[in-house]
Amino acid sequence: MKSAKKPKSILIKNADWLVTMDRQRRILHHSSVYCEGPKIIEIDSKRKKADKIIDAEGMVVLPGFINTHHHLFQTLFRGVDRLKKQPIIPWVRTIAELVRGLDYEAAYTAALTGLAELVLSGCTTCNDFPYFYPEGKNDLFDATVRAAKKIGIRFHPVRGYMEKTSKGIFPDFMTQKREKILSESERVIDQYHDAGNFSMCQVGLGPCGYYSTSPKLFKEICQLARRKKVRLHTHFAETPGEKISILQSAGCLGEDVWLAHVVYVTPRDIDILAKTKTNVCYCPICNMAKKKVAPIIQMAKKKIRIGIGVDGSASNDSSNLLIEGRIAGRLQGLNREITNVSYLRATQILEMLTLGGASCLGRLKFLGSIETGKAADLVLINVSNKLECAGAHNPLEAIFHTGLTRVDHVIVNGKLLVENGNLTTYDLAKLVNNQNSISRKLAKEAEKNLGVSLILDWTPLLKFDN
Numbered sequence: 001m002k003s004a005k006k007p008k009s010i011l012i013k014n015a016d017w018l019v020t021m022d023r024q025r026r027i028l029h030h031s032s033v034y035c036e037g038p039k040i041i042e043i044d045s046k047r048k049k050a051d052k053i054i055d056a057e058g059m060v061v062l063p064g065f066i067n068t069h070h071h072l073f074q075t076l077f078r079g080v081d082r083l084k085k086q087p088i089i090p091w092v093r094t095i096a097e098l099v100r101g102l103d104y105e106a107a108y109t110a111a112l113t114g115l116a117e118l119v120l121s122g123c124t125t126c127n128d129f130p131y132f133y134p135e136g137k138n139d140l141f142d143a144t145v146r147a148a149k150k151i152g153i154r155f156h157p158v159r160g161y162m163e164k165t166s167k168g169i170f171p172d173f174m175t176q177k178r179e180k181i182l183s184e185s186e187r188v189i190d191q192y193h194d195a196g197n198f199s200m201c202q203v204g205l206g207p208c209g210y211y212s213t214s215p216k217l218f219k220e221i222c223q224l225a226r227r228k229k230v231r232l233h234t235h236f237a238e239t240p241g242e243k244i245s246i247l248q249s250a251g252c253l254g255e256d257v258w259l260a261h262v263v264y265v266t267p268r269d270i271d272i273l274a275k276t277k278t279n280v281c282y283c284p285i286c287n288m289a290k291k292k293v294a295p296i297i298q299m300a301k302k303k304i305r306i307g308i309g310v311d312g313s314a315s316n317d318s319s320n321l322l323i324e325g326r327i328a329g330r331l332q333g334l335n336r337e338i339t340n341v342s343y344l345r346a347t348q349i350l351e352m353l354t355l356g357g358a359s360c361l362g363r364l365k366f367l368g369s370i371e372t373g374k375a376a377d378l379v380l381i382n383v384s385n386k387l388e389c390a391g392a393h394n395p396l397e398a399i400f401h402t403g404l405t406r407v408d409h410v411i412v413n414g415k416l417l418v419e420n421g422n423l424t425t426y427d428l429a430k431l432v433n434n435q436n437s438i439s440r441k442l443a444k445e446a447e448k449n450l451g452v453s454l455i456l457d458w459t460p461l462l463k464f465d466n
């Protein structure tokens with residue numbers, strides 16, 4: 001009998017800084033990591049041979065970053081002014097007309113685009129939270145799973161929904177009936193959820209928000225998630241007045257839940273989240289549009305586990321975790337009066353991007369740190385050849401405070417997805433072309449139906465004549 005083929009190996013040697021994020025938060029210097037197949041086999045390895053050797057002299061090696069909240073389809077609608085500042089009713093009209101023509105190909109291309117951008121910024125695991133299936137196109141979910149597979153990123157899609165209810169503000173073609181939502185939720189779990197240690201796809205469930213579901217269906221979805229042993233996710237406290245008691249009565253709190261935003265919360269809400277061990281996703285750029293910053297330091301003090309999410313183009317036009325991490329740190333300075341903190345340290349940002357994210361997604365055992373036996377998800381950044389890092393006293397601080405937007409190498413599940421700053425799994429020029437033509441087509445159709453231009457909206461700021 002033929003013996004099983006040995007899995008491919010990668011050796012990263014001579015790393016200036018190897019930031020492990022292990023329990024002792026060790027940082028090793030002039031160190032190495034040896035990986036075989038999907039797994040880290042040895043840290044500080046003395047090995048000399050591997051299928052692929054990366055000389056990491058001058059580099060910082062970090063655990064892969066985890067993005068815990070996104071709406072990938074929205075990358076098709078970047079820079080649409082009417083999606084950013086309108087009151088809710090015209091906003092709904094605009095998004096409805098834009099997504100009307102969304103189909104499998106468009107969702108696939110949008111997901112490729114967002115995921116490619118994320119991987120190039122060091123992201124190795126990503127959530128997506130699609131909640132519109134216009135005209136019953138349930139396969140939009142499947143398109144994103146295919147895109148993640150193509151890019152090679154670890155994927156955590158959540159099958160979101162907007163239930164057809166009498167008081168809903170979305171047009172009928174964007175919402176779905178209870179029975180369909182339940183059967184589709186079950187289908188995508190059965191089809192795509194892999195509970196394995198090094199799983200590349202784990203499905204979650206949840207309504208867009210509690211305002212988009214009846215209490216009855218919300219409860220049923222929570223029960224279904226628990227029966228199938230998958231996680232729950234939803235938007236919460238993005239705007240004032242959202243009540244945690246509604247999540248409580250649906251059963252949407254607990255260790256297997258992570259909530260996006262959590263901005264408008266009271267000290268009592270924070271206590272409930274801490275007590276139930278509910279995870280939180282901090283979306284800093286989106287916070288800026290909400291007039292308030294999530295109380296991250298107050299929540300961390302209560303031992304709440306926090307990850308970071310870029311969120312979609314309705315609030316953020318970039319899918320970049322280096323940018324998001326930088327803003328995540330700086331923005332907490334606005335809470336200074338309460339917390340006496342002017343910004344978060346790079347190590348604190350990194351904790352949220354790695355261990356915090358892994359906790360949100362229920363993957364702490366195998367993701368979030370560089371340790372023997374964990375997944376081979378690694379990011380390498382050369383800090384010795386970049387203008388932004390020149391003169392930096394601490395390379396780790398330089399990564400998150402100087403404005404870097406791209407990393408040098410990214411390994412996911414033992415595979416090199418980014419090499420010398422280039423994506424290895426997809427032709428970016430082709431992707432940009434496809435994305436542009438689909439986005440234009442959707443915008444054109446929407447403009448026709450709305451009777452307005454989505455591009456020209458010239459609003460001057462400076463009140464003087466030149």
Ligand SMILES: [Zn+2]
Nearest residue numbers: 235260311312
């Ligand atoms: Zn969102």
